[in-house]
C-alpha cells in the first residue's frame with residue numbers, strides 16, 4: 001500500500017459533534033475531502049445545514065443530525081441516525097467545547113453554576129456521543145477512532161480565572177488516556193489534539209484586544225495563533241490507518257508554546 005493511501009478515509013464514516021462550529025465545521029469538511037462520509041452534529045440546525053451544504057456541493061456525502069449532546073437521548077439518536085444512513089460509524093471527532101473566555105473568576109470564588117456549565121459543555125458533551133458511538137463500534141467489531149479536542153489549558157495553568165476550563169480540559173486529557181487503555185482491546189484508538197488559541201469567533205473578542213493578542217503571540221515560538229487548518233494534519237493522522245499503533249496521546253498544536261514551559 002502506498003504510504004499516502006494510509007491517510008485516506010474512503011469507506012469510513014465519521015461523526016463530528018460540534019460540526020457546525022468553527023473548528024468542527026472545518027474538520028468535517030477536511031474528513032469529507034479525505035474520503036469519509038460525515039455526519040454533522042450541532043445544537044443549531046442552521047449551522048449543521050451550512051456545513052452539510054458545503055460538503056454536498058463538493059459532491060461528497062454528509063448527513064444533517066442536529067441535537068443537544070448533553071442529552072443522552074439525543075446522543076443515542078444521532079449515532080442511530082448515522083448508522084441508519086451510512087451503515088456504521090468508524091470515527092468520532094469531538095469538537096464541542098470552549099466557553100472559557102466567557103466565565104473568568106478567581107479560583108477561590110469560582111461559582112458553581114458557571115463551573116457546571118463549563119463541565120457540561122466540555123466534558124458531558126464529549127462523553128455522551130462518544131459512549132454511544134463506541135458502543136456501536138464495539139458491537140460491530142471493526143475497531144474505530146476517537147479524537148478529542150482538548151486545549152493547552154488542559155496541561156498549563158494560567159493566571160486569568162480559567163479554573164473550570166483548565167479542569168474540564170484536564171478531564172478530557174485523562175479520559176483520552178483512560179478510554180485508550182480500556183478500548184484498545186476493541187481496536188479503538190483514542191487520541192486528542194491540544195491547540196493553543198485558534199483564530200475562531202469563540203476567541204475573537206479576546207484576540208481583538210491588540211495588547212492581549214501581542215502577549216499571546218509573544219509566548220508562541222512560531223509567532224502566531226493557530227488557524228483551523230493547522231489542526232487538519234493531526235486529526236487526519238489520528239482518524240486514519242496511518243496512526244494504527246498510536247493511542248492515548250495528546251498532541252500539542254501550539255506553535256511550540258508548551259515546549260517553552
Ligand SMILES: NC(=O)c1ccc[n+]([C@@H]2O[C@H](COP(=O)([O-])OP(=O)(O)OC[C@H]3O[C@@H](n4cnc5c(N)ncnc54)[C@H](OP(=O)(O)O)[C@@H]3O)[C@@H](O)[C@H]2O)c1
Pocket residue numbers: 017018019020021022023024041042043044047067068069070095096097098099121125149150151152194195196197198199200201202203
Ligand atoms: N478556538 C480556540 O481558540 C480553541 C483553542 C483550543 C481548543 N479549542 C477547543 O476546540 C473546540 C471547538 O472550539 P470552536 O472554537 O470551534 O468553538 P465553537 O465555534 O463554539 O464550536 C462549538 C460548537 O458546538 C456547539 N455546541 C455547544 N454545546 C452543544 C451541545 N450541547 N450539543 C450540540 N452542540 C453544541 C456550539 O453551538 P452553540 O454556539 O449553540 O453553543 C458550536 O456550534 C472546543 O472544545 C474548544 O475548547 C478551541
